[in-house]
Amino acid sequence: MxxxxxxxxxxxxxxxxxxxxxxxxxxxxxxxxxxxxxxxxxxxxxxxxxxxxxLKSVQTNVAFSSGQSVQNLKLLGVYNHPVFGQKTANVLSQVRLGTTSPEFPEGAVLDSVILNLPYFSTEVVEDGETEYELDSIYGSGGFRLSIRESRYFLNNLDPSEDFERAQKYYSDQQSLFEQFLTDDNIYVNENFVPSPNRIRFIGENDEGEADTTYTAPALRVNLNKDYFQQKIMDKEGSAELSSMSNFYDYFRGLMFKAEPRGNTGNMILFDFSRSDAGIKLYYSYEDETENDEGETIAEKAIDSLGIRFGANIVNTFEGEYxxxxxxxxxxxxxxxxxxxxxxxxxxxxxxxxxxxxxxxxxxxxxxxxxxxxxxxxxxxxxxxxxxxxxxxxxxxxxxxxxxxxxxxxxxxxxxxxxxxxxxxxxxxxxxxxxxxxxxxxxxxxxxxxxxxxxxxxxxxxxxxxxxxxxxxxxxxxxxxxxxxxxxxxxxxxxxxxxxxxxxxxxxxxxxxxxxxxxxxxxxx
Structure with a gap:
């Protein structure tokens, strides 16, 4: 049969x-x-x-395999669903120093600290003009966005499992993480709304002429310069910056916190593992060079130090049905x-x-x-x-x-x-x-x-x-x-x-x- x-x-x-x-x-x-x-x-x-x-509590500190790359996808913001009600998504992330034991030139001055988190977007060219359509953004209103330092240590390995298995963190742990936040905001925006506008950069080309370039839309904002002066620049030569393990213990993470403003809001999906996602400390100093006549002159030089997001990143969710x-x-x-x-x-x-x-x-x-x-x-x-x-x-x-x-x-x-x-x-x-x-x-x-x-x-x-x-x-x-x-x-x-x-x-x-x-x- x-x-x-x-x-x-x-x-x-x-x-x-x-x-x-x-x-x-x-x-x-x-x-x-x-x-x-x-x-x-x-x-x-x-x-x-x-x-x-x-699902009252689900693990959220996982990364996603995408072909040959890894994506660390997390939601951030406030979303008001017509059926399921208002939900808030926060992100707690490790941070890692781009270069251990960084050395800054004598007289270096920290000019700005820039956070860059690209949106998912699609480039559209119409009539010779380049525009972008944002993707993976839910809702159209604003929410209060703040960034603060976290002193909660995110373990990579679980101490209760003799450090033989990866540590799991869960979506309902926001109240725990809140206890370890510092008092001062590194950044705050009372009404954050993502913009589809491309990012403009004004600089010089190889011939020294003024040049304007553009990149895709991103959450790109200035962070508190004084905070990073004390946290990084003033720590030059210290043990805290000498190794990645020391740095993880010294600078334990950043909390991206979203708070609702009434019944409006939006929620954004970010990939924290992108190569252009992170924080850059831009500093300037006087660099002595020789001109064509062999004279020593001082010119202003600009350099940067990068801080990337670590592998251990947690999404937390809050809200009632x-x-x-x-x-x-x-x-x-x-x-x-x-x-x-x-x-x-x-x-x-x-x-x-x-x-x-x-x-x-x-x-x-x-x-x-x-x-x-x-x-x-x-x-x-x-x-x-x-x-x-x-x-x-x-x-x-x-x-x-x-x-x-x-x-x-x-x-x-x-x-x-x-x-x-x-x-x-x-x-x-x-x-x-x-x-x-x-x-x-x-x-x-x-x-x-x-x-x-x-x-x-x-x-x-x-x-x-x-x-x-x-x-x-x-x-x-x-x-x-x-x-x-x-x-x-x-x-x-x-x-x-x-x-x-x-x-x-x-x-x-x-x-x-x-x-x-x-x-x-x-x-x-």
């Missing part, structure tokens, strides 16, 4: 490709009359058990809530034991199996919808077998893995928008290969190609059984977007979350 199934799968798959688009109208659900069709492909719909889990939303956490309710950041995930439990055993006993060939998530637009309050969803195995903290479909891969991150996880699709006649997650091979393995029917987690993702997981320290509710919620995809923690889907108890059966299984029956 297995050989027969294998042959039949090959012969039916070509027909299925052309006919699946009309299957929704051709077949009824279980318990109804099954309408015959030329391909013999039939449809069954199964209810699933789905509920929302609130509206009361009506909290009532849906953990329940098998009419709606399923997903949010990034510290956020919310959905837990999906496929099949009851009876349905799965019935499928195993029948002679069926599964052609396709989908989970379909319909957006509840009435509850979205005009919020933008996320670009992608990601489904994973909660029990084993791993990808599903369907994720690896070769046809899902793409050089374009937005369109990658669309066979596994579709882009949002809107029905022009009904106006309903849905996401389709295909789990065909996963269902086949449950039926034919005796694979364990694990819990599945569904999250919003900002990059479906990113597979790193981060630890969950606390969630509500805690999952029962031996397989607790231990990990979530790291890519879900770097977006503040949220979405509301019709859940497994939705009153409208057409939009209710369900598993749709297309199959071919055999007589063997």
């Amino acid at each position: 297995n050989l027969y199934k294998g042959i039949l799968k090959i012969t039916t798959v070509f027909v299925v490709i052309f006919l699946l688009a009309s299957c929704d109208e051709d077949f009824s659900t279980i318990g109804g009359e099954i309408i015959e069709n030329p391909a013999g492909v039939q449809l069954r719909e199964y209810d699933v058990n789905a509920y929302t889990v609130d 509206p009361a009506e939303l909290q009532e849906n956490i953990g329940s098998n309710s009419e709606n399923l809530y997903l949010e990034g950041g510290e956020g919310m995930i959905g837990v999906i439990e496929l099949f009851n034991d009876g349905d799965l055993e019935d499928l195993k006993s029948e002679n069926l060939i599964v052609n396709e199996a989908n989970l379909e998530f319909y957006i509840n637009k009435d509850l979205m309050n005009g919020a933008t919808t996320p670009k992608r969803l990601y489904l994973y195995d909660i029990n084993n903290n791993s990808v599903l077998v369907d994720y690896g479909d070769l046809n899902s891969r793409s050089n374009d991150p937005l369109n990658a893995r669309t066979i596994f996880s579709s882009l949002p699709e809107t029905n022009e006649s009904t106006g309903e928008t849905k996401y389709t997650l295909r789990i065909t091979q996963h269902v086949i393995n449950l039926i034919e290969n005796g694979t364990t029917n694990v819990r599945l987690g569904v999250v919003i993702t900002s990059n479906i190609e990113q597979l790193a997981n981060v630890s969950v320290r606390e969630s509500t509710p805690e999952l029962s059984g031996d397989n607790n919620l231990e990990m979530v995809p790291a890519s879900s923690t770097i977006t503040p977007e949220g979405v509301v889907f019709y859940g497994s108890n939705a009153s409208n059966e057409d939009t209710r979350l369900k598993l749709r299984v297309y199959y071919t029956a055999t007589d063997l």
Whole structure:
């Protein structure tokens, strides 16, 4: 029979490709009359058990692998989501000296200290003019931004694990870090709003002529010069600047703190690991040189010392969900809530034991199996919808077998893995928008290969190609059984977007979350 199934799968798959688009109208659900069709492909719909889990504490000091490079992505700002309420994201970062034991020329004067954090942006040239469109910025209002020194030591290795494992820091530790902040601000802006304007530099070219150059938009501001004079320049020749380990202990970090201004705000995704991200101390001094006549003259020279952000950077989140939303956490309710950041995930439990055993006993060939998530637009309050969803195995903290479909891969991150996880699709006649997650091979393995029917987690993702997981320290509710919620995809923690889907108890059966299984029956 297995050989027969294998042959039949090959012969039916070509027909299925052309006919699946009309299957929704051709077949009824279980318990109804099954309408015959030329391909013999039939449809069954199964209810699933789905509920929302609130992530109270999730690890955030992780970096992301991106090809040959590493990105240290963190959110900063205040975001007012129409559904999930107001959330604040702060950043605590290590800092490292660009050069240990720096030496400054005699008489050097610190002129300015500049922080540079580039935005994600796209260059657009119109009519010969270069402009930029900012990306990964959520909201359009302002927030209070301040930067202060932190005296909390961020360990790279966990002392409770005999320094054999990386130290984990979590999204709910802001109150702990606050206790170690110095009193004075290094920088403060009462109403910070990111600007799409490019950065202009006025200098000289190689011929000594005045020259203007530009770089992409960035959070580029002046920091407190007196602070860095005392912290760095006055420490020339000291033990504190003599090695990186000494410097980490001396200058333990910077806290980027966001505070709301009423109901406005914006939240920005930064990559703190970029080569042009960091702080520069610009200083000037008199440099003696010889002119063409052999005379010694003094000219003003300018140089700089760089301070980069360290590898250990923590995102913290603060905010409360509206009361009506909290009532849906953990329940098998009419709606399923997903949010990034510290956020919310959905837990999906496929099949009851009876349905799965019935499928195993029948002679069926599964052609396709989908989970379909319909957006509840009435509850979205005009919020933008996320670009992608990601489904994973909660029990084993791993990808599903369907994720690896070769046809899902793409050089374009937005369109990658669309066979596994579709882009949002809107029905022009009904106006309903849905996401389709295909789990065909996963269902086949449950039926034919005796694979364990694990819990599945569904999250919003900002990059479906990113597979790193981060630890969950606390969630509500805690999952029962031996397989607790231990990990979530790291890519879900770097977006503040949220979405509301019709859940497994939705009153409208057409939009209710369900598993749709297309199959071919055999007589063997």
